[in-house]
Amino acid sequence: MSMELMVKAMKTKVGxxxxxxxxxxxxxxxxxxxxxxxxYQHIADQCEISRSTVKVHIRELEKSGFLRREFRRKGELNQSNVFHLDLDGGAAAASGGGASENPPGASENPGGGAAAAPRTSHSFEPVIEPKPLSKPDVMEGFDRFWKLYPRKVNKTPAEKAWAKLHVTPELFNVIAQSLAKQISSIDWLKSNGQFIPHPASWLNGKRWEDELIPGTAGKPSRHTGFDQIDYEEGLELDDQGNYRIAGNGQ
Structure with missing residues:
Protein backbone atom coordinates (compact mmCIF):
# COMPACT_ATOMS: atom_id res chain seq x y z
CA MET A 1 0.00 0.00 0.00
CA SER A 2 1.18 3.52 -0.81
CA MET A 3 -0.09 6.03 1.76
CA GLU A 4 0.82 8.91 -0.53
CA LEU A 5 -1.30 7.47 -3.35
CA MET A 6 -4.15 6.70 -0.95
CA VAL A 7 -4.22 10.35 0.17
CA LYS A 8 -4.13 11.55 -3.44
CA ALA A 9 -6.89 9.13 -4.45
CA MET A 10 -9.12 10.36 -1.62
CA LYS A 11 -8.62 13.97 -2.72
CA THR A 12 -9.04 13.27 -6.44
CA LYS A 13 -12.39 14.10 -8.05
CA VAL A 14 -13.40 11.55 -10.69
CA GLY A 15 -17.08 12.43 -11.14
CA TYR A 40 -10.99 -7.52 -11.80
CA GLN A 41 -12.77 -10.07 -9.61
CA HIS A 42 -10.67 -9.13 -6.56
CA ILE A 43 -11.52 -5.45 -7.03
CA ALA A 44 -15.20 -6.33 -7.47
CA ASP A 45 -15.22 -8.41 -4.30
CA GLN A 46 -13.51 -5.73 -2.24
CA CYS A 47 -15.73 -2.89 -3.55
CA GLU A 48 -18.91 -5.02 -3.42
CA ILE A 49 -19.83 -4.28 -7.03
CA SER A 50 -20.01 -6.42 -10.16
CA ARG A 51 -16.98 -7.36 -12.25
CA SER A 52 -18.46 -5.65 -15.33
CA THR A 53 -18.92 -2.42 -13.35
CA VAL A 54 -15.26 -2.54 -12.30
CA LYS A 55 -14.25 -2.79 -15.96
CA VAL A 56 -16.45 0.18 -16.90
CA HIS A 57 -14.92 2.44 -14.26
CA ILE A 58 -11.35 1.34 -14.99
CA ARG A 59 -11.87 2.21 -18.66
CA GLU A 60 -13.20 5.64 -17.66
CA LEU A 61 -10.28 6.21 -15.27
CA GLU A 62 -7.92 5.29 -18.09
CA LYS A 63 -9.65 7.71 -20.49
CA SER A 64 -9.29 10.48 -17.89
CA GLY A 65 -5.58 9.81 -17.53
CA PHE A 66 -5.63 8.50 -13.96
CA LEU A 67 -4.15 5.14 -14.92
CA ARG A 68 -2.59 3.15 -17.71
CA ARG A 69 -3.19 -0.58 -18.23
CA GLU A 70 -0.38 -2.92 -19.22
CA PHE A 71 -1.76 -6.14 -20.69
CA ARG A 72 0.23 -9.25 -19.80
CA ARG A 73 0.27 -12.67 -21.42
CA LYS A 74 2.07 -15.91 -20.68
CA GLY A 75 2.25 -17.82 -23.92
CA GLU A 76 -1.34 -17.97 -25.20
CA LEU A 77 -2.87 -17.15 -21.81
CA ASN A 78 -3.91 -13.78 -20.39
CA GLN A 79 -2.74 -12.76 -16.93
CA SER A 80 -3.89 -9.98 -14.60
CA ASN A 81 -3.25 -6.50 -16.00
CA VAL A 82 -0.64 -4.23 -14.43
CA PHE A 83 -2.18 -0.86 -13.54
CA HIS A 84 0.08 2.22 -13.50
CA LEU A 85 -1.56 5.00 -11.49
CA ASP A 86 -0.97 8.66 -12.32
CA LEU A 87 -2.93 10.81 -9.89
CA ASP A 88 -1.08 13.98 -10.87
CA GLY A 89 -1.44 13.94 -14.63
CA GLY A 90 -5.10 12.83 -14.66
CA ALA A 91 -6.52 15.67 -12.59
CA ALA A 92 -6.85 18.10 -15.51
CA ALA A 93 -8.67 15.55 -17.68
CA ALA A 94 -11.14 14.74 -14.93
CA SER A 95 -12.12 18.33 -14.36
CA GLY A 96 -14.02 18.38 -17.65
CA GLY A 97 -14.64 14.80 -18.77
CA GLY A 98 -16.48 13.24 -15.83
CA ALA A 99 -18.47 16.16 -14.46
CA SER A 100 -21.70 15.17 -16.21
CA GLU A 101 -21.83 11.93 -14.23
CA ASN A 102 -21.96 13.63 -10.84
CA PRO A 103 -25.14 13.11 -8.80
CA PRO A 104 -27.45 16.15 -8.60
CA GLY A 105 -25.79 19.06 -6.80
CA ALA A 106 -22.28 17.61 -6.98
CA SER A 107 -21.05 20.21 -9.49
CA GLU A 108 -21.83 22.95 -6.96
CA ASN A 109 -19.52 21.50 -4.33
CA PRO A 110 -16.34 23.63 -4.21
CA GLY A 111 -14.37 20.70 -2.82
CA GLY A 112 -14.00 21.85 0.77
CA GLY A 113 -15.09 20.14 3.96
CA ALA A 114 -18.56 19.06 5.00
CA ALA A 115 -19.63 22.65 5.67
CA ALA A 116 -18.93 23.59 2.05
CA ALA A 117 -21.30 20.97 0.61
CA PRO A 118 -24.63 22.22 -0.82
CA ARG A 119 -27.70 21.67 1.32
CA THR A 120 -29.30 19.05 -0.90
CA SER A 121 -31.53 16.23 0.26
CA HIS A 122 -30.52 12.82 -1.09
CA SER A 123 -33.29 10.83 0.56
CA PHE A 124 -34.75 9.94 -2.86
CA GLU A 125 -31.40 9.41 -4.58
CA PRO A 126 -30.16 5.88 -3.70
CA VAL A 127 -26.66 5.04 -4.86
CA ILE A 128 -26.92 2.51 -7.68
CA GLU A 129 -24.40 1.07 -10.07
CA PRO A 130 -24.23 3.08 -13.31
CA LYS A 131 -25.27 1.55 -16.59
CA PRO A 132 -22.26 0.32 -18.58
CA LEU A 133 -21.07 2.88 -21.11
CA SER A 134 -20.40 0.11 -23.61
CA LYS A 135 -21.84 -3.29 -24.34
CA PRO A 136 -20.24 -6.17 -22.42
CA ASP A 137 -17.82 -8.35 -24.36
CA VAL A 138 -19.87 -11.42 -25.28
CA MET A 139 -16.67 -13.25 -26.24
CA GLU A 140 -15.05 -12.89 -22.83
CA GLY A 141 -13.86 -16.29 -21.64
CA PHE A 142 -14.04 -17.98 -25.06
CA ASP A 143 -10.26 -18.19 -25.45
CA ARG A 144 -10.02 -20.01 -22.11
CA PHE A 145 -12.85 -22.37 -23.11
CA TRP A 146 -11.12 -23.10 -26.44
CA LYS A 147 -7.89 -23.82 -24.59
CA LEU A 148 -9.68 -26.36 -22.38
CA TYR A 149 -11.83 -28.09 -24.99
CA PRO A 150 -10.07 -31.23 -26.27
CA ARG A 151 -11.53 -31.24 -29.81
CA LYS A 152 -10.59 -28.00 -31.54
CA VAL A 153 -12.64 -28.01 -34.76
CA ASN A 154 -15.00 -25.51 -36.44
CA LYS A 155 -13.96 -22.58 -34.31
CA THR A 156 -16.18 -19.98 -36.02
CA PRO A 157 -19.47 -21.79 -35.21
CA ALA A 158 -18.18 -22.28 -31.67
CA GLU A 159 -17.56 -18.54 -31.34
CA LYS A 160 -21.11 -17.81 -32.54
CA ALA A 161 -22.55 -20.31 -30.05
CA TRP A 162 -20.50 -18.75 -27.24
CA ALA A 163 -21.66 -15.23 -28.13
CA LYS A 164 -25.33 -16.27 -27.93
CA LEU A 165 -24.85 -17.66 -24.41
CA HIS A 166 -23.62 -14.35 -22.87
CA VAL A 167 -21.40 -16.33 -20.50
CA THR A 168 -20.99 -14.81 -17.04
CA PRO A 169 -18.01 -15.64 -14.79
CA GLU A 170 -20.33 -17.87 -12.75
CA LEU A 171 -21.54 -19.77 -15.83
CA PHE A 172 -17.97 -20.13 -17.06
CA ASN A 173 -17.02 -21.87 -13.82
CA VAL A 174 -19.96 -24.26 -14.23
CA ILE A 175 -18.96 -24.98 -17.84
CA ALA A 176 -15.31 -25.54 -16.95
CA GLN A 177 -16.07 -27.86 -14.02
CA SER A 178 -18.49 -29.92 -16.11
CA LEU A 179 -15.97 -30.08 -18.95
CA ALA A 180 -13.33 -31.40 -16.54
CA LYS A 181 -15.63 -34.31 -15.67
CA GLN A 182 -16.72 -35.05 -19.24
CA ILE A 183 -13.14 -35.20 -20.48
CA SER A 184 -12.61 -38.29 -18.29
CA SER A 185 -15.97 -39.92 -19.14
CA ILE A 186 -16.22 -43.24 -21.01
CA ASP A 187 -17.75 -41.71 -24.14
CA TRP A 188 -15.01 -39.12 -24.50
CA LEU A 189 -12.11 -41.49 -23.79
CA LYS A 190 -12.96 -44.29 -26.21
CA SER A 191 -11.76 -44.48 -29.82
CA ASN A 192 -9.21 -41.69 -29.30
CA GLY A 193 -11.90 -39.07 -28.72
CA GLN A 194 -13.91 -39.93 -31.82
CA PHE A 195 -17.18 -39.36 -29.98
CA ILE A 196 -16.30 -35.99 -28.45
CA PRO A 197 -18.88 -33.55 -29.87
CA HIS A 198 -17.85 -30.49 -31.84
CA PRO A 199 -17.50 -27.51 -29.48
CA ALA A 200 -20.34 -25.60 -31.20
CA SER A 201 -22.71 -28.56 -30.76
CA TRP A 202 -21.63 -28.94 -27.14
CA LEU A 203 -22.36 -25.28 -26.43
CA ASN A 204 -25.62 -25.06 -28.38
CA GLY A 205 -26.92 -28.16 -26.62
CA LYS A 206 -25.89 -26.92 -23.16
CA ARG A 207 -24.10 -30.23 -22.78
CA TRP A 208 -22.45 -29.11 -19.54
CA GLU A 209 -25.79 -30.08 -17.97
CA ASP A 210 -25.47 -33.72 -19.11
CA GLU A 211 -25.37 -36.52 -16.53
CA LEU A 212 -22.24 -38.57 -17.04
CA ILE A 213 -20.98 -42.11 -16.57
CA PRO A 214 -17.59 -41.92 -14.81
CA GLY A 215 -14.57 -43.04 -16.83
CA THR A 216 -12.81 -46.32 -16.07
CA ALA A 217 -9.74 -46.31 -13.87
CA GLY A 218 -7.69 -47.90 -16.64
CA LYS A 219 -8.18 -45.00 -19.04
CA PRO A 220 -7.24 -41.76 -17.30
CA SER A 221 -7.45 -38.56 -19.31
CA ARG A 222 -4.46 -36.25 -19.49
CA HIS A 223 -6.86 -33.30 -19.13
CA THR A 224 -7.17 -33.27 -15.33
CA GLY A 225 -7.60 -30.77 -12.53
CA PHE A 226 -9.69 -28.18 -14.41
CA ASP A 227 -12.18 -27.87 -11.55
CA GLN A 228 -9.34 -26.66 -9.30
CA ILE A 229 -7.82 -24.15 -11.72
CA ASP A 230 -7.55 -20.44 -10.97
CA TYR A 231 -8.70 -19.23 -14.38
CA GLU A 232 -7.39 -15.72 -13.83
CA GLU A 233 -3.82 -17.09 -13.72
CA GLY A 234 -4.14 -19.52 -16.65
CA LEU A 235 -2.94 -23.05 -17.32
CA GLU A 236 0.24 -24.84 -18.31
CA LEU A 237 1.28 -28.40 -19.13
CA ASP A 238 3.82 -30.29 -17.03
CA ASP A 239 6.38 -32.77 -18.37
CA GLN A 240 3.89 -35.66 -18.15
CA GLY A 241 1.33 -33.85 -20.32
CA ASN A 242 -1.04 -32.96 -17.45
CA TYR A 243 -2.66 -29.54 -17.15
CA ARG A 244 -1.95 -27.65 -13.95
CA ILE A 245 -2.13 -24.12 -12.53
CA ALA A 246 0.44 -21.84 -14.15
CA GLY A 247 3.47 -21.35 -11.90
CA ASN A 248 2.63 -24.30 -9.63
CA GLY A 249 5.80 -26.32 -9.34
CA GLN A 250 4.15 -29.41 -7.81
Whole structure:
Protein backbone atom coordinates (compact mmCIF):
# COMPACT_ATOMS: atom_id res chain seq x y z
CA MET A 1 0.00 0.00 0.00
CA SER A 2 1.18 3.52 -0.81
CA MET A 3 -0.09 6.03 1.76
CA GLU A 4 0.82 8.91 -0.53
CA LEU A 5 -1.30 7.47 -3.35
CA MET A 6 -4.15 6.70 -0.95
CA VAL A 7 -4.22 10.35 0.17
CA LYS A 8 -4.13 11.55 -3.44
CA ALA A 9 -6.89 9.13 -4.45
CA MET A 10 -9.12 10.36 -1.62
CA LYS A 11 -8.62 13.97 -2.72
CA THR A 12 -9.04 13.27 -6.44
CA LYS A 13 -12.39 14.10 -8.05
CA VAL A 14 -13.40 11.55 -10.69
CA GLY A 15 -17.08 12.43 -11.14
CA UNK A 16 -18.66 9.22 -9.80
CA UNK A 17 -18.76 7.66 -6.30
CA UNK A 18 -18.19 4.07 -7.46
CA UNK A 19 -15.37 5.16 -9.75
CA UNK A 20 -13.77 6.88 -6.77
CA UNK A 21 -14.10 3.64 -4.79
CA UNK A 22 -12.36 1.66 -7.54
CA UNK A 23 -9.56 4.24 -7.71
CA UNK A 24 -9.05 4.12 -3.93
CA UNK A 25 -8.91 0.31 -4.06
CA UNK A 26 -6.23 0.44 -6.78
CA UNK A 27 -4.24 2.92 -4.69
CA UNK A 28 -4.61 0.59 -1.72
CA UNK A 29 -2.91 -2.19 -3.73
CA UNK A 30 -0.32 0.01 -5.42
CA UNK A 31 3.39 0.31 -4.69
CA UNK A 32 5.04 3.70 -4.12
CA UNK A 33 5.71 3.71 -7.88
CA UNK A 34 1.97 3.45 -8.56
CA UNK A 35 1.98 -0.13 -9.85
CA UNK A 36 -0.45 -2.90 -8.89
CA UNK A 37 -1.98 -5.97 -10.54
CA UNK A 38 -5.20 -7.05 -8.73
CA UNK A 39 -7.68 -9.06 -10.80
CA TYR A 40 -10.99 -7.52 -11.80
CA GLN A 41 -12.77 -10.07 -9.61
CA HIS A 42 -10.67 -9.13 -6.56
CA ILE A 43 -11.52 -5.45 -7.03
CA ALA A 44 -15.20 -6.33 -7.47
CA ASP A 45 -15.22 -8.41 -4.30
CA GLN A 46 -13.51 -5.73 -2.24
CA CYS A 47 -15.73 -2.89 -3.55
CA GLU A 48 -18.91 -5.02 -3.42
CA ILE A 49 -19.83 -4.28 -7.03
CA SER A 50 -20.01 -6.42 -10.16
CA ARG A 51 -16.98 -7.36 -12.25
CA SER A 52 -18.46 -5.65 -15.33
CA THR A 53 -18.92 -2.42 -13.35
CA VAL A 54 -15.26 -2.54 -12.30
CA LYS A 55 -14.25 -2.79 -15.96
CA VAL A 56 -16.45 0.18 -16.90
CA HIS A 57 -14.92 2.44 -14.26
CA ILE A 58 -11.35 1.34 -14.99
CA ARG A 59 -11.87 2.21 -18.66
CA GLU A 60 -13.20 5.64 -17.66
CA LEU A 61 -10.28 6.21 -15.27
CA GLU A 62 -7.92 5.29 -18.09
CA LYS A 63 -9.65 7.71 -20.49
CA SER A 64 -9.29 10.48 -17.89
CA GLY A 65 -5.58 9.81 -17.53
CA PHE A 66 -5.63 8.50 -13.96
CA LEU A 67 -4.15 5.14 -14.92
CA ARG A 68 -2.59 3.15 -17.71
CA ARG A 69 -3.19 -0.58 -18.23
CA GLU A 70 -0.38 -2.92 -19.22
CA PHE A 71 -1.76 -6.14 -20.69
CA ARG A 72 0.23 -9.25 -19.80
CA ARG A 73 0.27 -12.67 -21.42
CA LYS A 74 2.07 -15.91 -20.68
CA GLY A 75 2.25 -17.82 -23.92
CA GLU A 76 -1.34 -17.97 -25.20
CA LEU A 77 -2.87 -17.15 -21.81
CA ASN A 78 -3.91 -13.78 -20.39
CA GLN A 79 -2.74 -12.76 -16.93
CA SER A 80 -3.89 -9.98 -14.60
CA ASN A 81 -3.25 -6.50 -16.00
CA VAL A 82 -0.64 -4.23 -14.43
CA PHE A 83 -2.18 -0.86 -13.54
CA HIS A 84 0.08 2.22 -13.50
CA LEU A 85 -1.56 5.00 -11.49
CA ASP A 86 -0.97 8.66 -12.32
CA LEU A 87 -2.93 10.81 -9.89
CA ASP A 88 -1.08 13.98 -10.87
CA GLY A 89 -1.44 13.94 -14.63
CA GLY A 90 -5.10 12.83 -14.66
CA ALA A 91 -6.52 15.67 -12.59
CA ALA A 92 -6.85 18.10 -15.51
CA ALA A 93 -8.67 15.55 -17.68
CA ALA A 94 -11.14 14.74 -14.93
CA SER A 95 -12.12 18.33 -14.36
CA GLY A 96 -14.02 18.38 -17.65
CA GLY A 97 -14.64 14.80 -18.77
CA GLY A 98 -16.48 13.24 -15.83
CA ALA A 99 -18.47 16.16 -14.46
CA SER A 100 -21.70 15.17 -16.21
CA GLU A 101 -21.83 11.93 -14.23
CA ASN A 102 -21.96 13.63 -10.84
CA PRO A 103 -25.14 13.11 -8.80
CA PRO A 104 -27.45 16.15 -8.60
CA GLY A 105 -25.79 19.06 -6.80
CA ALA A 106 -22.28 17.61 -6.98
CA SER A 107 -21.05 20.21 -9.49
CA GLU A 108 -21.83 22.95 -6.96
CA ASN A 109 -19.52 21.50 -4.33
CA PRO A 110 -16.34 23.63 -4.21
CA GLY A 111 -14.37 20.70 -2.82
CA GLY A 112 -14.00 21.85 0.77
CA GLY A 113 -15.09 20.14 3.96
CA ALA A 114 -18.56 19.06 5.00
CA ALA A 115 -19.63 22.65 5.67
CA ALA A 116 -18.93 23.59 2.05
CA ALA A 117 -21.30 20.97 0.61
CA PRO A 118 -24.63 22.22 -0.82
CA ARG A 119 -27.70 21.67 1.32
CA THR A 120 -29.30 19.05 -0.90
CA SER A 121 -31.53 16.23 0.26
CA HIS A 122 -30.52 12.82 -1.09
CA SER A 123 -33.29 10.83 0.56
CA PHE A 124 -34.75 9.94 -2.86
CA GLU A 125 -31.40 9.41 -4.58
CA PRO A 126 -30.16 5.88 -3.70
CA VAL A 127 -26.66 5.04 -4.86
CA ILE A 128 -26.92 2.51 -7.68
CA GLU A 129 -24.40 1.07 -10.07
CA PRO A 130 -24.23 3.08 -13.31
CA LYS A 131 -25.27 1.55 -16.59
CA PRO A 132 -22.26 0.32 -18.58
CA LEU A 133 -21.07 2.88 -21.11
CA SER A 134 -20.40 0.11 -23.61
CA LYS A 135 -21.84 -3.29 -24.34
CA PRO A 136 -20.24 -6.17 -22.42
CA ASP A 137 -17.82 -8.35 -24.36
CA VAL A 138 -19.87 -11.42 -25.28
CA MET A 139 -16.67 -13.25 -26.24
CA GLU A 140 -15.05 -12.89 -22.83
CA GLY A 141 -13.86 -16.29 -21.64
CA PHE A 142 -14.04 -17.98 -25.06
CA ASP A 143 -10.26 -18.19 -25.45
CA ARG A 144 -10.02 -20.01 -22.11
CA PHE A 145 -12.85 -22.37 -23.11
CA TRP A 146 -11.12 -23.10 -26.44
CA LYS A 147 -7.89 -23.82 -24.59
CA LEU A 148 -9.68 -26.36 -22.38
CA TYR A 149 -11.83 -28.09 -24.99
CA PRO A 150 -10.07 -31.23 -26.27
CA ARG A 151 -11.53 -31.24 -29.81
CA LYS A 152 -10.59 -28.00 -31.54
CA VAL A 153 -12.64 -28.01 -34.76
CA ASN A 154 -15.00 -25.51 -36.44
CA LYS A 155 -13.96 -22.58 -34.31
CA THR A 156 -16.18 -19.98 -36.02
CA PRO A 157 -19.47 -21.79 -35.21
CA ALA A 158 -18.18 -22.28 -31.67
CA GLU A 159 -17.56 -18.54 -31.34
CA LYS A 160 -21.11 -17.81 -32.54
CA ALA A 161 -22.55 -20.31 -30.05
CA TRP A 162 -20.50 -18.75 -27.24
CA ALA A 163 -21.66 -15.23 -28.13
CA LYS A 164 -25.33 -16.27 -27.93
CA LEU A 165 -24.85 -17.66 -24.41
CA HIS A 166 -23.62 -14.35 -22.87
CA VAL A 167 -21.40 -16.33 -20.50
CA THR A 168 -20.99 -14.81 -17.04
CA PRO A 169 -18.01 -15.64 -14.79
CA GLU A 170 -20.33 -17.87 -12.75
CA LEU A 171 -21.54 -19.77 -15.83
CA PHE A 172 -17.97 -20.13 -17.06
CA ASN A 173 -17.02 -21.87 -13.82
CA VAL A 174 -19.96 -24.26 -14.23
CA ILE A 175 -18.96 -24.98 -17.84
CA ALA A 176 -15.31 -25.54 -16.95
CA GLN A 177 -16.07 -27.86 -14.02
CA SER A 178 -18.49 -29.92 -16.11
CA LEU A 179 -15.97 -30.08 -18.95
CA ALA A 180 -13.33 -31.40 -16.54
CA LYS A 181 -15.63 -34.31 -15.67
CA GLN A 182 -16.72 -35.05 -19.24
CA ILE A 183 -13.14 -35.20 -20.48
CA SER A 184 -12.61 -38.29 -18.29
CA SER A 185 -15.97 -39.92 -19.14
CA ILE A 186 -16.22 -43.24 -21.01
CA ASP A 187 -17.75 -41.71 -24.14
CA TRP A 188 -15.01 -39.12 -24.50
CA LEU A 189 -12.11 -41.49 -23.79
CA LYS A 190 -12.96 -44.29 -26.21
CA SER A 191 -11.76 -44.48 -29.82
CA ASN A 192 -9.21 -41.69 -29.30
CA GLY A 193 -11.90 -39.07 -28.72
CA GLN A 194 -13.91 -39.93 -31.82
CA PHE A 195 -17.18 -39.36 -29.98
CA ILE A 196 -16.30 -35.99 -28.45
CA PRO A 197 -18.88 -33.55 -29.87
CA HIS A 198 -17.85 -30.49 -31.84
CA PRO A 199 -17.50 -27.51 -29.48
CA ALA A 200 -20.34 -25.60 -31.20
CA SER A 201 -22.71 -28.56 -30.76
CA TRP A 202 -21.63 -28.94 -27.14
CA LEU A 203 -22.36 -25.28 -26.43
CA ASN A 204 -25.62 -25.06 -28.38
CA GLY A 205 -26.92 -28.16 -26.62
CA LYS A 206 -25.89 -26.92 -23.16
CA ARG A 207 -24.10 -30.23 -22.78
CA TRP A 208 -22.45 -29.11 -19.54
CA GLU A 209 -25.79 -30.08 -17.97
CA ASP A 210 -25.47 -33.72 -19.11
CA GLU A 211 -25.37 -36.52 -16.53
CA LEU A 212 -22.24 -38.57 -17.04
CA ILE A 213 -20.98 -42.11 -16.57
CA PRO A 214 -17.59 -41.92 -14.81
CA GLY A 215 -14.57 -43.04 -16.83
CA THR A 216 -12.81 -46.32 -16.07
CA ALA A 217 -9.74 -46.31 -13.87
CA GLY A 218 -7.69 -47.90 -16.64
CA LYS A 219 -8.18 -45.00 -19.04
CA PRO A 220 -7.24 -41.76 -17.30
CA SER A 221 -7.45 -38.56 -19.31
CA ARG A 222 -4.46 -36.25 -19.49
CA HIS A 223 -6.86 -33.30 -19.13
CA THR A 224 -7.17 -33.27 -15.33
CA GLY A 225 -7.60 -30.77 -12.53
CA PHE A 226 -9.69 -28.18 -14.41
CA ASP A 227 -12.18 -27.87 -11.55
CA GLN A 228 -9.34 -26.66 -9.30
CA ILE A 229 -7.82 -24.15 -11.72
CA ASP A 230 -7.55 -20.44 -10.97
CA TYR A 231 -8.70 -19.23 -14.38
CA GLU A 232 -7.39 -15.72 -13.83
CA GLU A 233 -3.82 -17.09 -13.72
CA GLY A 234 -4.14 -19.52 -16.65
CA LEU A 235 -2.94 -23.05 -17.32
CA GLU A 236 0.24 -24.84 -18.31
CA LEU A 237 1.28 -28.40 -19.13
CA ASP A 238 3.82 -30.29 -17.03
CA ASP A 239 6.38 -32.77 -18.37
CA GLN A 240 3.89 -35.66 -18.15
CA GLY A 241 1.33 -33.85 -20.32
CA ASN A 242 -1.04 -32.96 -17.45
CA TYR A 243 -2.66 -29.54 -17.15
CA ARG A 244 -1.95 -27.65 -13.95
CA ILE A 245 -2.13 -24.12 -12.53
CA ALA A 246 0.44 -21.84 -14.15
CA GLY A 247 3.47 -21.35 -11.90
CA ASN A 248 2.63 -24.30 -9.63
CA GLY A 249 5.80 -26.32 -9.34
CA GLN A 250 4.15 -29.41 -7.81
Missing amino acids: NPLRKLVLVKLADNASDQGECWPS
